[in-house]
Amino acid sequence: MASTAVSAQGSKFYIDTAADGAAQPTWTKTKNVKSYSGFDGSASEIDVTDLDSTAKEKRLGLIDNGSFSIDVNVDMTDPGQIALKAAQKASSLESFKLEYPDGTADTFDAFVKSFPIAGGTDAVITSTISLTISGPVTTIAAGA
Template identity: 60%
Template sequence: MTSTAISAQGSKFSVGAVPEGGGGPTYTQVKNVKSFSGFDGTATELDATDLDSTAKEKLLGLMDEGSFSIDINTNMADPGQAALKAAQRSSAKLPFKLETPDGYSYTFNGYVKSFPLQGGVDAILATTVQMTITGSVTETPPAGA
């Protein structure tokens, strides 16, 4: 086998809470996550063209890290899912963390934009939780990498 692909199976997504009195966040894993996507942001293009230019000249502005979403089988008894729903209702900014099976972790702050409920005949209750990222995403490699 020549592929170096990494299975997403075993990835974990967690929602954080910042303790009163300071310190780092404590994370609660969100259970029943089926898939995730995100970190889809882009930098702003700045037009640096002037009268001496012979073609359009551009610079990159600030990076907008974009959004992040998770597809989950809904169970509001799960503390992680309940924390996401509470964050949506309160418009609270929270820390989030994605851990992948290759040992990388990605942390970011964001807001829960939507938490719609989906269901139907012969179907599992599900939702796609949409988050918007504020600030930078921090990528941490595995120890020893």
Template identity: 55%
Template structure:
């Protein structure tokens, strides 16, 4: 049987930067997910947008939300917000974040967290009983060959220094994406004889959910 393995070569990691130009929303299909229409928006799966300007009794469900998008077509995209039974109408805007690629990516690993266990055993139980609590996505770490002039690496260092939350997008060679928010916990520098300078084991503490698209 032929292997179905996917090469990691070509993977790309990006960090959020400034806000881009707002996209005009012209229609909305309520549901879960919610489908928004914006002609020739130019966005891609995993992009992060901030929604505004929608109207209707339940518009606050969407307005002000910053969310990763998925199921992108030329003129539509989906957001994982439940609007079933709501009253919301377009127009409005979706303002995307710009992304800065972190160059010289060598390796990565992560999403290593796990949900906590909640003990629900009571006096009628015949054995210990559990349910799962909130999902914890853990950390994401990566190694890069150091380039002090690279804007992406500079942005990682700046986020660490400021202790600021940033959005990150991992794009895999099959164009699947994972988008998440996180804090840069460390940015160590490594070197030695016959070695290039590296920043190894940069650790991002993930906060909130990871959006697959």
């Protein structure tokens, strides 16, 4: 049977660069993205055990969507990377979109926690940009 795995090749990462209060987002692509990972959060556990319980009883609390990171080859002139750096310096909550090759996407709000750089002999300058998600992650159907 043929694999149904989805290739990550062709994924695109965007930051919303529209002016505050704009009716529609202005999605600015971040170039030179090599890989991404995230949505690694989890819900908290609430202990609801009482004196009538015969074992621990729990409920799930609110989900914390965790963090998201992208690995990039740094481009000091890329509008997407410039916007990410500006968001980090401003400590501002920004909107992001990860678009998959099949046209579906996830959108979320996050803070740019860090934008470190690394370089060396016979290497390009790279960064693993870390985002802290605030609020829900919304999945958008292809073509929506």
